[in-house]
Amino acid sequence: MTKPAAERRQKLKSALIEAAERTIARNGLAALRARDLAAEAGCAVGAIYTAFPDLDAIVIAVNMRTLALLDRHLREVSGSQPAMADVTPEDRDLARLVRLAISYLTFAAKHGPRWRALFEHRLPDGQAVPAWYVAEQNRIFSFVEAPLRAIRPDLTATELAMLARTLFSAVHGVVSLGLEQKLGHMPPRRLREQIALVVAATARGLLDPAPARATKRPSATVRP
Amino acid sequence: MTKPAAERRQKLKSALIEAAERTIARNGLAALRARDLAAEAGCAVGAIYTAFPDLDAIVIAVNMRTLALLDRHLREVSGSQPAMADVTPEDRDLARLVRLAISYLTFAAKHGPRWRALFEHRLPDGQAVPAWYVAEQNRIFSFVEAPLRAIRPDLTATELAMLARTLFSAVHGVVSLGLEQKLGHMPPRRLREQIALVVAATARGLLDPAPARATKRPSATVRP
Numbered sequence: 156m157t158k159p160a161a162e163r164r165q166k167l168k169s170a171l172i173e174a175a176e177r178t179i180a181r182n183g184l185a186a187l188r189a190r191d192l193a194a195e196a197g198c199a200v201g202a203i204y205t206a207f208p209d210l211d212a213i214v215i216a217v218n219m220r221t222l223a224l225l226d227r228h229l230r231e232v233s234g235s236q237p238a239m240a241d242v243t244p245e246d247r248d249l250a251r252l253v254r255l256a257i258s259y260l261t262f263a264a265k266h267g268p269r270w271r272a273l274f275e276h277r278l279p280d281g282q283a284v285p286a287w288y289v290a291e292q293n294r295i296f297s298f299v300e301a302p303l304r305a306i307r308p309d310l311t312a313t314e315l316a317m318l319a320r321t322l323f324s325a326v327h328g329v330v331s332l333g334l335e336q337k338l339g340h341m342p343p344r345r346l347r348e349q350i351a352l353v354v355a356a357t358a359r360g361l362l363d364p365a366p367a368r369a370t371k372r373p374s375a376t377v378r379p
Numbered sequence: 380m381t382k383p384a385a386e387r388r389q390k391l392k393s394a395l396i397e398a399a400e401r402t403i404a405r406n407g408l409a410a411l412r413a414r415d416l417a418a419e420a421g422c423a424v425g426a427i428y429t430a431f432p433d434l435d436a437i438v439i440a441v442n443m444r445t446l447a448l449l450d451r452h453l454r455e456v457s458g459s460q461p462a463m464a465d466v467t468p469e470d471r472d473l474a475r476l477v478r479l480a481i482s483y484l485t486f487a488a489k490h491g492p493r494w495r496a497l498f499e500h501r502l503p504d505g506q507a508v509p510a511w512y513v514a515e516q517n518r519i520f521s522f523v524e525a526p527l528r529a530i531r532p533d534l535t536a537t538e539l540a541m542l543a544r545t546l547f548s549a550v551h552g553v554v555s556l557g558l559e560q561k562l563g564h565m566p567p568r569r570l571r572e573q574i575a576l577v578v579a580a581t582a583r584g585l586l587d588p589a590p591a592r593a594t595k596r597p598s599a600t601v602r603p
Binding site for chain 2: 274289292296317318320321322323324325326327328329331332333337338339341345349350352353355356357358359360361
């Protein structure tokens with residue numbers, strides 16, 4: 156490919172990803188159609204397939220950007236807080252998990268359709284998600300793994316990775332059914348309280364069961 | 380309406396619900412179309428709307444049957460177990476919550492598309508779910524409320540109802556992302572272990588924080 160042709164193709168790719176991102180952010184993944192996407196990006200329908208193998212590849216590129224946005228969003232709250240008197244290390248790790256969960260709720264509420272597209276998109280059977288996408292997903296889970304590792308230093312890396320994904324899924328369930336009002340009306344403040352309550356309880360219940368640590372078990376943090 | 384006409388209408392309603400249930404069980408909610416449904420039920424497309432106001436009403440009837448099935452499924456494991464030596468009441472309540480969660484996983488794995496239809500179906504804006512449907516939903520949550528009430532006798536009925544829905548949502552999140560392999564491969568046995576681990580931890584962490592009870596805090600039940 157000549158340099159100008161490669162540049163044109165790169166420009167078309169960016170235009171298509173941005174157009175798809177706008178469509179998904181506005182109307183959700185189900186609204187993404189090749190014809191509308193071409194119109195939105197200002198190209199012919201056929202041109203889409205000179206830049207990407209199929210629409211799935213464009214959705215993955217959009218989801219990758221959403222994951223990067225979530226990454227930046229979680230990074231802001233995941234750092235350790237300055238040491239404070241009266242706060243045990245366990246309390247700090249518990250509070251960090253609660254902050255991450257609330258931050259996930261805030262992100263989901265703010266970016267509804269884009270966030271849902273992360274979970275709604277399915278590749279055709281037999282097609283695997285690209286490795287760079289999985290790597291970005293793993294970076295999200297690493298935010299959960301850090302405080303979990305402090306809470307459960309006895310777990311292996313594999314156990315921690317699995318537990319982080321399970322906790323993420325649990326919070327995701329509360330956030331998605333809660334935001335969709337699937338189980339009845341739940342005002343935003345209540346939803347935040349419930350997430351804080353359950354994440355803090357889970358973290359307390361997970362605390363390293365080694366006897367040496369049992370005596371340092373922190374007092375209640377969030378209770379209804 | 381004359382008696383034979385009313386009977387014919389009732390028969391048509393049942394045929395449509397059963398046809399819709401077969402379609403959803405086989406191919407999921409998205410596969411439900413008026414034309415195919417009429418063919419499957421052996422009636423004209425127009426006849427559907429003599430029996431039901433719209434397709435949504437048929438989906439609600441199918442979902443109602445799925446909830447009743449889930450109700451029977453959870454009922455089997457939700458009863459108190461016979462008293463055993465060495466088992467504190469708290470351990471029994473914790474074990475009951477874990478059994479309910481695993482039972483929910485089993486149900487979801489067995490009835491995939493029907494179970495997903497419970498959450499995928501959305502009524503048009505402004506339309507509310509019928510009261511008898513909400514009542515059946517509430518019966519499902521009451522299975523979770525019973526052991527929770529034993530674990531947290533200090534909570535009000537409203538707090539318990541909300542907490543039961545939050546815990547349900549958390550388990551639902553782990554079950555649905557887990558079964559859909561959304562966060563990477565998770566073998567069924569692992570998924571079961573993770574659910575048991577997290578539900579037991581959450582229940583332990585939720586245990587009545589009153590000092591009188593703190594000394595009876597049960598020992599670890601499920602750990603990775």
